[in-house]
């Protein structure tokens with residue numbers, strides 16, 4: 001199939017170039033000065049909370065919406081004046097919109113007929129794409145005779161059969177149950193790698209973004225807050241917002257007492273903390289900062305001695321215990337103004353007794369595991385105070 005990535009060409013012209021694109025409704029920015037380049041064959045996910053501008057950005061790339069300002073370039077061609085059906089784009093939506101009266105094979109053949117493909121080649125191409133999505137032999141069934149996951153596969157085959165330059169996914173998995181959703185995430189990844197088709201996916205599911213993507217753009221308030229490889233997004237969040245939106249993060253506010261290089265010392269009442277400056281910029285003594293530490297990097301014990309290797313040890317009381325099978329989530333009330341309850345993952349719950357709510361405990365972590373962000377009241381962190389630990 002012709003989508004096998006051509007690495008030499010990748011370097012030359014980005015498959016998609018979004019240049020300073022904004023969309024304004026009634027004086028409000030749905031998308032504000034978004035810019036990014038996406039190389040050919042890459043899988044990009046645009047991740048963000050509801051209302052952050054993800055769909056608006058995707059719809060502008062698809063051509064359903066015109067930017068208020070800025071430019072979108074696909075394979076070197078500025079496309080602002082090109083209508084959606086003239087852009088070489090396959091789309092899969094949350095609502096699949098399969099034709100119910102047509103068989104799976106007829107659904108997949110539809111875009112080829114619309115594009116007046118040579119009728120003699122259509123059956124072979126349809127079969128090839130049904131094979132690709134693992135629906136071999138099911139082409140004769142109508143949508144209602146297929147499971148939700150199988151219908152999803154028909155929609156994927158239909159979006160890809162005409163070999164578009166770009167595949168756009170608008171939360172296609174949001175309506176599926178978790179197990180099927182996770183299975184289909186891996187399917188999207190497999191198919192995308194097999195074809196090498198440049199893909200842009202929109203989701204508010206952080207796990208999906210980390211699992212499927214080569215690159216993740218995190219949006220908030222219409223703006224791109226970070227554009228990075230998933231591992232970097234998780235390990236080196238560019239702001240307190242990103243740290244709070246991806247993963248489960250504990251925040252502690254304080255004032256800087258010393259800053260040397262990227263090492264920052266700050267205090268909250270009588271408690272001293274250390275961390276690494278994150279998100280760029282610099283801090284000086286007296287600046288308000290927010291320390292962020294991941295739930296999986298905080299340790300919990302009933303005996304302070306067990307945490308003697310940790311840089312920070314605080315006493316606390318277990319407020320709630322959430323059993324999730326492969327891990328236990330503890331919510332701990334610490335007696336200093338940690339922002340909300342401290343959340344801690346115990347990933348090895350089978351090896352010891354579970355703690356009970358009300359237990360007196362100690363929690364601890366190391367300074368290298370704390371990211372320190374300059375406090376910015378305009379960009380409150382995401383996720384604080386929520387109970388969701390799975391990004392759902």
Ligand SMILES: Nc1ncnc2c1ncn2[C@@H]1O[C@H](COP(=O)(O)OP(=O)(O)OP(=O)(O)O)[C@@H](O)[C@H]1O
Nearest residue numbers: 025029030048049050051052053054055056057204
């Ligand atoms: N046609 C419109 N008219 C006015 N405002 C709009 C319009 N479409 C979107 N908006 C606003 O633009 C902002 C971004 O919306 P958008 O649908 O892009 O967000 P999203 O991140 O995709 O959210 P969700 O995950 O809920 O779909 C929101 O504040 C929304 O209310």
